[in-house]
Amino acid sequence: MTWALGQPPTCHELSAWCPQELMAEEKREPLKSKNKGPCGDRGARKKKPQGTQAREVVPERTAAVCPRVPASPGAQRGGTPGGSAALCCVPEALAEELAWALASMGMALEQEYAWDIFTGMLKKQSRYVFRSWEVPRTVTAEMRALVVDWLVQVHEYLSLADDTLYLAVYLMNAYLKVARVRVPALQLLGVTCLFVACKVEECTFPEPAELCFMTEDSFSCRELLRMERKVLSRLHFQLHYTNPVHLLRLLAALGRCAPEVRHLAMYFMELSLMEVDCVAFEPAQLAAAALCLAQRVLQEAGTRPEGSLQLSLYSEEALGAVHASMARAALRAGASSLRAIFLKYSCPQKLGASTSPAIASSDYLARCRAQVP
Secondary structure, X not given: OOOEOOEOOOHHHHHOOOOHHHOOOOEOOXXXXXXXXXXXXOOOOOOOOOOOOOOOOOOOOOOOOOOOOOOOHHHHOOOOOOOOXXXXXXXXXXXXXXHHHHHHOOOHHHHHHXXXXXXXXXXXXXXXXOOHHHOOOOOOHHHHHHHHHHHHHHHHHOOOOHHHHHHHHHHHHHHXXXXXXXXXXXXHHHHHHHHHHHHHHOOOOOOHHHHHHHOOOOOOHHHHHHHHHHHHHHOOOOOOOOOHHHHHHHHHHHOOOOHHHHHHHHHHHHHHHHOHHHHHOOHHHHXXXXXXXXXXXXXXXXXXXXXXXXXXXXXXXXXXXXXHHHHHHHHHOOOOOOXXXXXXOOOHHHOOHHHOHHHHOOHHHHHHHHHOO
């Protein structure tokens, strides 16, 4: 079953993926806000004691600084194997390399804060990890993949940034965690999350009428704006997260990876958006695994890509857990009915990453696929 851009899914197509008795809307526990200030759950902030001057203590950097990423909720509660076996030991000597990498990405003004930006992203990323069973039963893995595949088509048609697509999928996952959505409204939720992500990431965003037209007017502008208010309210306007695209670009620039490695890694990582198991992996884990997998696949094919990763953030076991899901998605992408990502990366602008002969001939991908139950 596939959705063309001009032929969005019908309620019957969505309903076919799950039993009818699971279509009832049901409220779930809201996300707990960590903000305890005036807008938080416990009123105003505590006053500072008089007679003392609070001063922020900034720890001095040393040559042995090794910030460690905390374990994700999935790993702490017995979730995905290798979900967060982080070995995140970042040597201070890489501070200059990080500054150079930011400059190569067109972020020369942020060079002075390169170390703080990178370590800050690693420390916060565990907040944005879901356990696989936190996705409600009303939304099966097939239904979710169907919506993501359609969002990729809309995203490509509107020529939006990669960051927008990842943020839209994250917002959809976050909303599904705190609220039940009836099956006929699942596409409305997806296009609404894309609309909100455009407001965050893009300089200009599409009009609601344009997005409704792409659903063949299955929903009105009023319904889209009403769903937008629901998403913003249930997520408490927490619309930012550690985007794996940022980390992949930074790691690729840090390792001076060749263009074919970057495009193949982006292809592997975008395929992970379709896999419900990958919501339990940290953003840095997805980025590092995609780069390592792309390098290994190209090396197996006899290609010696330039550059290599200089930073070992995760153990081989943690990366292997991600490789299993990516290998399964990559080897079946060409024959799948959901081919939006495959077609997107088959164009010359993406160096034909999805049609690379190295994927089909890779023994490592075949072994990883065999590990998936």
